[in-house]
Amino acid sequence: MKLAILSRGPRSYSTRRLKEAALQRGHDVKILDTLKFAIDLQKGAPDLYFRQKKLSHYDAVLPRIGASITYYGTAVVRQFQEMDVFCANTAHGIMNSRDKLRSLQILSRHHVGIPRTTFVSDKKDVLPAIQRVGGAPVVIKLIEGTQGIGVLLAETSKAAEGIIELLQSQKQNVLIQKFVAESKGKDIRAFVVGDRVVAAMRRVAQGQEFRSNVHRGGIAEPVELDEQYTETAVRAAQILGLQIAGVDMLEGATGPQIMEVNSSPGLEGIETCTGLDLAGAVIDYISARVDFPEIDIRQRLTVSKGYGVSEIYAPEGSPFVGKTIKETTLTEQDINVLTLYRGNKVIPNPRSDRVIEADDKLLCFGKLESMRKMIPRKSRRRRRPTVIDLVSEVADSQHAENPEGLDSKDE
Secondary structure: OEEEEEOOOOOOHHHHHHHHHHHHOOOEEEEEOHHHEEEEOOOOOOEEEEOOEEOOOOOEEEEOOOHHHHHHHHHHHHHHHHOOOEEOEOHHHHHHHHOHHHHHHHHHOOOOOOOOEEOOOOHHHHHHHHHHOOOOOEEEEEOOOOOOOOEEEEOOHHHHHHHHHHHHHOOOOEEEEEOOHHHOOEEEEEEEEOOEEEEEEEEEOOOOOOOOOHHHOOEEEEOOOOHHHHHHHHHHHHHHOEOEEEEEEEEEOOEEEEEEEEOOOOOHHHHHHHOOOHHHHHHHHHHHHHHOOOOOHHHHHHHOOOEEEEEEEEOOOOOOOOOEOOOOOOHHHOEEEEEEEEOOEEEEOOOOOOEOOOOEEEEEEEEHHHHHOOOOHHHHOOOOOOHHHHHHHHHHHHHHHOOOOOOHHHO
């Protein structure tokens, strides 16, 4: 595998460890300064130049994009994506996670815990907003702060109002967030790679400091996460579109509360704390994805007429409930189960012997006619089109108008 690590800090611990892990596994790896790229655009031929020379072919890219170069860095990553190079984290995922407000907006519509948060512009809305999150004390955060920078604790509503007014006068956007007192200056950092947590540590603030970041003097200890925390970390990363992420969670009274999801998590603190080879886990994951890429559902949709994607719901009383996926005979009907959704749990590529439970949802790819027959007759008579109908229309129209692939506007 030929791997490019996008980083402006070739001597930083994380970048060095990732390069070292790749070399140990026999891969060809280069560290490329993100700001030394030029992006060339022309009809049908997206391209990249590095230090004034046309970039050679790479199998995969591992972005380490700092907050100060988010816009240009994600543009470079997006160009790699357009050139069909596998990116460990996509530009979309990086952008989602980099903006604290944006990430919480996305997470808020899903069943993952987040601290009560509000965002206001008018100073008249500040005090009502503080009351809505539970009153003082509150945490005030800059939307694009990192490593604990731009995170303040206001003990009173008056103090919070003054801090917010000052920050807004400096054209800074801030969030007002409920202070999770039971966490007591502690948080969890879970390191997610793909669909699993490969390591986790608990960070504990020192002295009067409430921020537990190691960069702020916090100390770390390895921790074994229970299923609830593991599932929450993986699900948060997946929702934001990240395959490699550091997920920071507070230990709330009602369970894990997502604070932040980092698309370029540092390795030094957590590798030192746990003694685990996380750089190796990242490289192994990228290598596996390059060797065995996931099926592009959009491509299958355009080249296989009569096939598409649909969600099959198994409510209480469904003939599927209590059966294994194999026993449902879906495979025999040319229907493949891509993902199983069970409550807050996301199970990609579920095993054929997994038993379906009431209220499970199956994301499937297969024959549209076979999946259409599974819709109850009453539902089929409704005038409102089903997911399958819409996918079928898209598939048929694209075969007639564009047999070679999707136009960019359809992506």
